[in-house]
Every structure is written in structure tokens, then in C-alpha cells.
Amino acid sequence: MTKIQLIPSLRQEIRQRIRQRRRQLTPAEQHLCAERAAERMLTYQPVVDASTVAVFLSFDGELDTTPLIRALWKAGKSVYLPVLHPFSKGNLLFLRYHQNSHLVMNRLKILEPELDVRNVLPLDRLDVLIAPLVAFDEQGQRLGMGGGFYDRTLQNWQQHGLWPVGLAHDCQHVAALPAEQWDIPLPAVVTPSRIWEW
Ligand SMILES: Nc1nc2c(c(=O)[nH]1)N(C=O)[C@@H](CNc1ccc(C(=O)N[C@@H](CCC(=O)O)C(=O)O)cc1)CN2
Ligand SMILES: Nc1ncnc2c1ncn2[C@@H]1O[C@H](COP(=O)(O)OP(=O)(O)OP(=O)(O)O)[C@@H](O)[C@H]1O
Numbered sequence: 001m002t003k004i005q006l007i008p009s010l011r012q013e014i015r016q017r018i019r020q021r022r023r024q025l026t027p028a029e030q031h032l033c034a035e036r037a038a039e040r041m042l043t044y045q046p047v048v049d050a051s052t053v054a055v056f057l058s059f060d061g062e063l064d065t066t067p068l069i070r071a072l073w074k075a076g077k078s079v080y081l082p083v084l085h086p087f088s089k090g091n092l093l094f095l096r097y098h099q100n101s102h103l104v105m106n107r108l109k110i111l112e113p114e115l116d117v118r119n120v121l122p123l124d125r126l127d128v129l130i131a132p133l134v135a136f137d138e139q140g141q142r143l144g145m146g147g148g149f150y151d152r153t154l155q156n157w158q159q160h161g162l163w164p165v166g167l168a169h170d171c172q173h174v175a176a177l178p179a180e181q182w183d184i185p186l187p188a189v190v191t192p193s194r195i196w197e198w
Contacts, residue, residue, distance in 0.1 A: 010178050011143060018135045018143075021171050022061035030064055033169055036192035038068035041130070042075065044188070044195060046163040050127035054080040054094045055167075057103075057111045060145075062132055063169050063192075073099065080121050082149070083112045092149050094126060095119040108147075123160045129153070131186065133166045137177040140185040140198035142166055154184040165190060 025033070041047055053072055058064045072079050078096060084106050085091040095101075095113040103111040113119065131150050135143040144150050157164055166189035173191070189196040 011180075012146075014143060014174065014177065015134050015146060018172055018174070019060060022169050025061060025169065025171075030061075033192040034064035034067050037063050037167060037190055038065075038071050040192070040195060041068055041165075041167065041190045042071050044165065044190060046128050046165065046188075047072075047077075050077060050163075052078045052080065052121060052126050053128045053130065054082065054121075054126055055097075055130045056082055056132045058132075059110055061169075063167055065130075065167070068130075068167075069097070078121075080126065081113055082153075083115055084108070084149075086115060090148050090152055092153050094121045094123070096121065123153070123162060126160070126162045129157070129162050129164045130167050131164055133168055133172065133186075133189075135172050135174050135177060136166055136168060136186065136189050136196070137174050139176075140187065140189065140196070141177045141179050141183060142186050142189075143177050143183075148182070151182050151184055157184070163187070167191075170194075 055065050055069055080094040081097045082092040083095050085093055096119040097113055102114045104114050106112050133142045133144055154164055164186055166186045168191055170191045170193050187198055
């Protein structure tokens with residue numbers, strides 16, 4: 001019983017600390033990091049080979065994906081964004097994102113494309129999923145915002161033939177995260193300064 005209560009609180013503490021750390025980056029640092037990470041992501045082989053790539057729209061000090069999305073469009077990739085599933089709680093849908101897509105604010109205060117089933121891409125047809133995260137560790141374990149959205153999406157990712165890669169600031173790296181049984185480790189994380197691979 002004690003373990004059930006202690007582990008989540010440690011995860012919560014790490015979440016708060018790292019979220020604060022990334023929010024403290026200056027606009028100039030954020031700008032430079034975003035450019036460098038976009039350049040690096042475009043050289044990452046699974047992305048070079050991909051036709052369909054899911055990204056996310058940044059908030060809360062996350063690495064700004066604006067330059068990355070522009071670069072993906074320019075390279076001719078189809079770009080998708082996560083949308084909170086309207087009925088299936090804790091699940092995400094991935095919708096096509098064009099230059100002129102209509103965006104709406106969701107209940108978690110993140111912009112997402114307006115739901116239109118014609119724009120939904122099944123996971124089986126997604127080549128690369130660029131995942132947001134709050135913290136990642138030496139082994140590729142990932143800690144997110146706490147909704148379990150990406151843990152659910154990444155369940156059995158190998159069977160979908162999709163390749164996940166985290167995107168984060170260098171300051172989001174920690175030595176070790178307390179893992180839960182549902183946590184799905186990432187095979188790679190791109191930061192402004194390097195590509196981590198496991
Ligand atoms: N950019 C981005 N998009 C994403 C994610 C993410 O981590 N980053 N997600 C990754 O899973 C999903 C959203 N997950 C989230 C989970 C919890 C909270 C959250 O607790 N937000 C507020 C409180 C909510 C409120 O104001 O009602 C907070 O900042 O504390 C936000 C997003 C899907 N889209
Ligand atoms: N595959 C799953 N199936 C059902 N519930 C899950 C699954 N993965 C996670 N959950 C539930 O989601 C909740 C949040 O999980 P966790 O704190 O690990 O999220 P996170 O990794 O921080 O968030 P996210 O993946 O959205 O970025 C937990 O209570 C967990 O029970």
C-alpha cells in the first residue's frame with residue numbers, strides 16, 4: 001500500500017521540478033533550442049525516411065516545435081497533431097495539420113485541429129511519432145504530463161510499424177526516473193545538443 005502512494009508523489013515532484021526548469025529558459029534560449037532541435041530532428045534517419053510524422057504544439061516551456069513543423073512541411077512530409085479523443089478518455093487521435101488547418105483550444109488548454117474524422121490517421125499509417133515529455137532518463141524512460149496519453153498511444157508501437165522519438169530540452173534529462181509498469185521507454189530522444197538512442 002505504501003508503495004502505491006510513495007511512487008506517484010516522487011513522479012509528481014520530478015514533474016514539477018522539470019516543468020519549472022524548462023519554463024525558466026529565456027525567449028532567446030527557447031528560440032535557439034527550437035532551431036537546433038529542428039535541424040537535428042530532420043537529420044534523424046527515421047524522419048528522413050518518413051512520409052507521415054506526428055508532432056505536437058508546444059506549451060508550458062516545451063521545446064517550441066514551430067521551426068520543426070515548418071521544416072517537415074518544407075521536406076514534403078505530412079504532419080499530424082494529437083487531438084484528445086472525444087469519447088475514449090485518456091486516448092489521442094492524430095489529425096492532419098496543414099498550414100491553413102483550423103485550430104481550437106482543448107480542455108487542457110492546448111491548441112489542436114478541429115475534429116473531422118476525414119483527417120484522422122490510423123496509427124498503423126503513422127511512420128514517426130515525435131512525443132512530448134517532461135523528463136527522460138539514462139535508459140529512455142519517459143515521464144509525461146500525467147495523463148497517460150502517450151503511454152496508451154505507444155502501447156505495442158512495434159506492431160503498428162511506427163517509430164517513436166522524444167523531443168525535449170537538454171535540461172529535461174535526469175539520471176533515473178521511477179518507472180511504472182505501464183511506462184513505455186523510448187528508443188530515441190532528440191535534444192538541441194544530441195540524439196540519445198537506446
Ligand atoms: N504539447 C503537448 N501536447 C500534448 C501533450 C503534451 O505533453 N504536450 N500531452 C501529453 O500527454 C497530451 C495532453 N496531456 C496533458 C496532461 C495534463 C495536463 C495538465 O495537467 N495541465 C494543466 C492543468 C489542466 C487544466 O488547466 O485544466 C497544468 O498545466 O497543470 C496537460 C496536458 C496531448 N497533447
Ligand atoms: N496503457 C495504459 N492503459 C491504461 N491506463 C494507463 C496506461 N498507461 C498509463 N495509464 C494510466 O494513466 C495515468 C497517468 O500515467 P503517467 O503518470 O505515467 O502519465 P505520463 O506518462 O506522465 O503522461 P503522458 O503519457 O500523457 O505524457 C496512470 O494513472 C496510469 O494508470
